[in-house]
Amino acid sequence: MIDTSKLMVSVSGVRGRVGDGLTPEVIATFAAAFGAYARSRGPGNTVVLGRDSRVSGAMFARAATAALQSVGCNVVDVGIVPTPTVQLAVEDLHAAGGLAVTASHNPIEWNALKFIGPSGMFLDGAEGAEMRAFLDGEIPRATWDGLGGWSEDGGAVERHLKRILAIPFLDVEAIRAKRFHVALDCVRGAGGNIFPQLLEALGCTVDAINMETDGRFPREPEPVAENLKELEELVRRTGAVIGLATDPDVDRLSLVSGEGRAIGEDYTLALASSLVLRHRPGAVVTNLSTSRLLDDVAEQAGAKLVRAAVGEINVARRMQAEGATIGGEGNGGVILPDVHLTRDAPVAAALVLQLLAETGQPLQALADGIGRYEIVKEKVARPSQPLDAVYDALAARFPEADADRQDGLRLDWRAEKKWAHLRPSGTEPIVRVICEAQTRAEAAGLVETLRAALPE
Incomplete structure (x- = not known):
């Protein structure tokens, strides 16, 4: 049995610190179990394997390859590519499944x-339970005569780019005519293998940093505003009209305005949605912890939100059910069904550049036009009583707020344009409290109000 005490195991993956819980033996065991599951489900026995640029990635990819072959899977290795590229390759090759070796941000x-x-989407709860049985x-x-094979596929990124450039409402020539000056930070992750080609195809002039795909991240890899100081400076120094920053596996995108200010990752989905809804009516889907900026965008477009x-697969499945036009998460993850039902930073970048081209407005003006809210995130000790009882008590304590119990408890004071989301951590004995309001003081006050209302 594997010791999972130092690992984070979820329905769609397993992660840990290299050499401290996460070892080649652990990777091989999970990969073999996944391969056996994939073969049992089909179609066929092909499994796509790709990775981000992390230093340990090559070692773990080799371990996963051997494990997959040991259960009779034919491995198609797409190399160092974005996670959404791996997912698209699964769909393109009609594979039984895929493995991405990446710890994302x-x-x-x-x-x-x-x-x-096999759909190219991450495993959901039911599928994850079925895989864990193996x-x-x-x-x-x-046995020796049933071992799987191995081959390389060097065309996955090119196919991904073709899908992006074929988005029906993406006017490539109009973007090219603008000759946007773009600053780019790929944090020495897999983005270096796709973003230069995308921006070249869109006619952009590019000043870039951290493009080497060696996994030696020069900053904290999560593309939140406080980690983008170098990109902000690059925008100011070069006169770029926009800065683009991604994480190591290229599913999240953050933006820096032409003034050299990181505007916050919540704006990525809001801006992309405002562009898509200009061309195509339909529902927008996001998770319970995403900023209400998206509520305002949807309302302005007459769309249902x-x-x-929380969790990409939960958003993607709901998008399927709703036939959504666009969706994603407030961490900079944009999901566009025209390309695929997965978060995709190159897709997000193309949509934002299309918005700049269509409106003729600078990024900061577009963000200001949507509005601004303040989010405060805190951790509180997990109460001794069952959380369902805690949620019942809080919903009763604040009857004026709309209550949503899909994932913990979300309380929404719609008229006051503020909300709170409480959900248990999957890795710590805590409850995460996220509150948003029109001012930081109001959001922080809401956190304290909820903290005081929580039982010991």
Whole structure:
């Protein structure tokens, strides 16, 4: 049995610190279990494997490859590519599944496996439980004459780019005519293998930093505003009209205005949605912890906004059910069904550049036109009584707020344009409290109000 005490195991993946819980043996066991699961489900026995640029990535990719072959899977290796590129390759190749070796935005000492189903989407709860049955049992290994093969696929990024450039409402020639000056920070992640080609295809002049795909991140890899000082300076120094920053596996995008100010990752989805809704009516789906900037964008466009539980697969599944036009998460993750049902930073960049081209307005003016809210995030000790009882008490304590119980408890004071989301951590004995309001003082006050209302 694997010791999972130092690992973070979820329905769609496993992650941990390299050498401190996460080892090649752990990766091989999970990869073999996934391969056996994928073969049992089909179609076929092909599994796509890709990774971000992390230093440990090559080692873990080799371990995963051997494990997949040991259960009879044919491995198609797409190399160092964005996670959404791996997911698209699963769909393009009609594979039984895929594995992405990436810890996404986690610090440099982390790595992970993400499990991708034959649809190219991450495993959901039911699929994850089915896969874990193989992990908990005896994994069926192939004999010498049933071992899987291995091949390389060097065309995955090119196919991804073609899908982006074929978005029906993306006017490539109009963007090219603008010759946008773009500053780019790929944090030495997999973005260096796709963003230069995308921006060249869109006719942009580019000043770039941190493009080497060696995984030696020069800053904290999460593309939140406080980590983008170098990109802000690059924008100011070069006169770029926009700065683009992504995380190591290229599913999240953050923006820097032409004034050299990181505007906050919540604006990425809001701006992308405002562009898409100009061309195509329909529902917008996001999670319960995303800024109400998106409420305002949807309301202005006359669109329905639907909220799902936190987690990309939960948003993607809800988008399927709603036939949504666009969706994603407030961390800079944009999901456009025209390309694929997964967060995709290059897609987000193309949509924002299209918005700049269509409106002729600078990024800061577009963000200001949407509005501004302040989010405060805190952790509180997990109460001793069951959380369902806590949620019942809080909903009763604030009857004027709309209550949503899909994922913890979200309280929404719509008229006052403020909300709070409480949900338990999956890794710590705490409850995460996220509050948003029109001012930081009001959001912080709401956190304290909820903290005081929580039982010991």
